[in-house]
Amino acid sequence: MMTRPRSTATLGRRALLALPALAPMRGALAQGSRTLELIVPYPPGGGNDTGARALAPLLERELGIPVVVQNRPGAGSQIGMAQVARARPDGLTIAYGLWPQTTTLYLDPSRQAGFTRESFTPLALHATDPGAIVVRADSPLRSLADMIAAARSRRDDFRMSDNGVLGHEHLASIRLQRLAGVAFNQVHFNGAGPALTALLGGQTEAAIFAVGTASAQMRQGAMRAIAVLAPQESPFLPGVPTARAQGYDIVAGSTRAFVGPAGMPPEVQARLAGALERAIRTPEHEERMRQLSIPITYLGPEGFAAYWAQEERELRPLIEELARAGQTQ
Template identity: 75%
Template sequence: MHRRRVLAAPALLVTSGVGASRAGAQSLSGRTLQLIVPYPPGGGNDIGARALAPLLERELGLTVVVQNRAGAASQLGMAQVARAAPDGLTIGYGLWPQTTTLYLDPGRQTPFTRESFTPLCIHVTDPGAITVKAESPLRSLADLIAAARARPDDFRMTDNGRFGHEHLASVQLQRLAGVRFNQVHFQGAGPAAVALVGGQTEAGIFAVGTASSNVRQGVMRALAVLSRRESPFLPGVPTAAAQGFDIVAGSTRAFVAPAGLPAGLRQALAAGLERAILSPEHAEKMQQLSIPITHQGPEAFSRYWQQEEAALRPLMEELLKAGGN
């Protein structure tokens, strides 16, 4: 008798979870989902969100409207997600570590923390790449470091936003090489790429997906990939470690909803996102865009976020004391 009860309990929980997910999906069907991208058009987050939107519409049976809410290094858009009603009709497509470093900077007075959101899933983990414009005389990290050493505090390195993965990788490179860049911060990959190609800056760090697109167009040259192994999307480009600088960095793009999202809606959204992300159509599209899919569900995303926050907190305190550049 007792044994039957023990065995029945998990089955009841599974049935309850499935029922909640189905109810959540039914409540979303036919509605309009606002997908907030907290960056300008043209960057990796915008491209990835728009590639996924039609498949998410199919999986959830609703209309997806992608809205760019750029500003303050993604703070404006992420704040809008955090303030939204937890009704399953507003989700955000943020960037990590950028989202975490925003609220770890007291000076920003960011109106959200990790607890302001409901993690849904990780979509992409895209390693970084150090690039220059195609006409640049710099052809290796050694060339770049020599140029920076010859012009202390003057060599212009661009990133997609203060305390994003690109900026943090630049800080690490400066420390390892014993040089100082003139670090130029932009609001997203699109404006940063335009500045580099236009000659306003001399080098930049971008996610491989963004870098490879510009390399294929013939407007940028990649000098190094910031991962343990070379990227198939930048064939022949050595890692930074292979050039004497052990730097591994990149962007994680993920979906969140406001805190307080009911369990059924969370399950429905997470399941719909998973089906869309892992569909053959999306895999093919992301391959064309040179963006690697690394799907992880809500629980794995939650663990990742907690661990990242714990690791970044002391680094952020150190950088802020030193002036943050």
Template identity: 80%
Template sequence: MRRRATLALPLLLAARGARAQDGRRLELIVPYPPGGGNDIGARALAPALERELGMPVVVLNRPGAGSQIGMAQVARARPDGLTIGYGLWPQTTTLYLDASRQAGFTRESFTPLALHVTDPGAITVRADSPLRSLADLVAASRARPDDFRMSDNGQLGHEHLASIRLQRMAGLRFNQVHFNGAGPALTALLGGQTEAAIFAVGTASGQMRQGAVRALAVLSAEESPFLPGVPTARAQGFDIIAGSTRAFVAPAGLPPDLRDRLASALQRAITSPEHEERMRALSIPITYRGADAFAAYWAEEERLLRPLIAELTREGRSQ
């Protein structure tokens, strides 16, 4: 294991713009299907990261079990600087805090590298839905307890947790439908299999521009510039703030020199003018944090979520 890490080092220390000639590549694992926010963000960054590292960057989709399969693959990978993951928080944290999931990893199974974006959530319906506000959604659900179909991108992800909070605040009980990523959840919403869904703004805004969905509320403290005219949930009487944080990790045990090199390459790629412009076009806000700041953010998130997940598990609401 150590020998392979040593062999990888000259590649990562190569001058910027150089190309690896021995067939090596960086594998960037996305634990979700194509088409969702994580997949879009990873592929948007890959060209800039490739230039910074001087080697090919290949995005590999490894979906399943609400990102558990892909994140477990990252945790098991050799810490040689040639495999990293692009995960979603709080989803990654809730996977291992819910003991029933038997995730096979914890926070200590990874080396934090960089926080890329925090994308607020948005409650959406199909464009032809009669629901035009959160009040309409609450009324529809109240009329059909346990039958109104609300979908999310994975159990105990930010969408699911936001849905639970809305149900508690309004005294509702949705028929909650879980999917393995935004792509399948969006397909179900557009196909009428579900009546509402919570997506990140980056996903919702693109679908709104195409006239496919309507956003009823944005789950941020203030209205989003990417969803003009859409009120916050707070402004409609529901103080819910939630979003999708996407970040890069490597397996635990990554040598410090490789960790620093990967973290520096990610910083340059994420903050490059080209990438910033690309993300603006995708309506995804960059909120970069370095490796140490991301590690602190993750530890604090775990501290706050641990009692909540324990409570939901006791209630049987984690499913």
């Protein structure tokens, strides 16, 4: 494939640099591709996009090839995840997806997602970010009791936004409505970025976001959290009580993880998984994630696969129930 002679020294140096990181990917390299495409199936500005871009330079360093983050939003992440499921399993296309969103997409028969858990190769679970119920800084709502009272007085017209149908935010909202005996006017958005814009612009009155997603706006004083959807208070939101402490036993959050297409050769999976683990565990990445208020909860391929299978078992009855009731649209 070379068009002109090169010195033996130059070729030797390049071979030594490329071999440790790229040996398992020879098939792809033979076709001239030397870039890893990291698909984020959400718009820019949300927690997944931020997390992917925080890790990409470190992953690039570990692999020795460029890592390009590509946003492929649409249909609650279905478009981007389907793209990865259809990709060649050569180790040069992976996704940074969101769970339970990925699982609920294919469990909902009305979505016709075009993929299942078996359509992917698990690589690494990166972080699990607990949810929080937030309002604008100037909102009169100071607690879940205030919010439930407002929703009850508004007769199904209290506007609660989420990042997409059947994401952890939507499922947490459904559970809260059932526990409190109220009904929100649930407004679905295609990712956290648009949902944040809607809340700050007054189009919705409350929202559920992962703590890391909303932390920047809260630090700037634009939003307030009134409840954390975790077993304990978040160290990133000191003084904000849990929903459980306010009488509503709801635990929810966004799990972010890396997958490739099914059929990836074991040596390619191992190379990518190893590079991801090393990148995730670097002190500089741990510090960056702390700054983003996103806790790292790393699991390797086997641990992530077990987590995913268990999540699927737990969610299947609920999604089937919601689908029968027409609440998955």
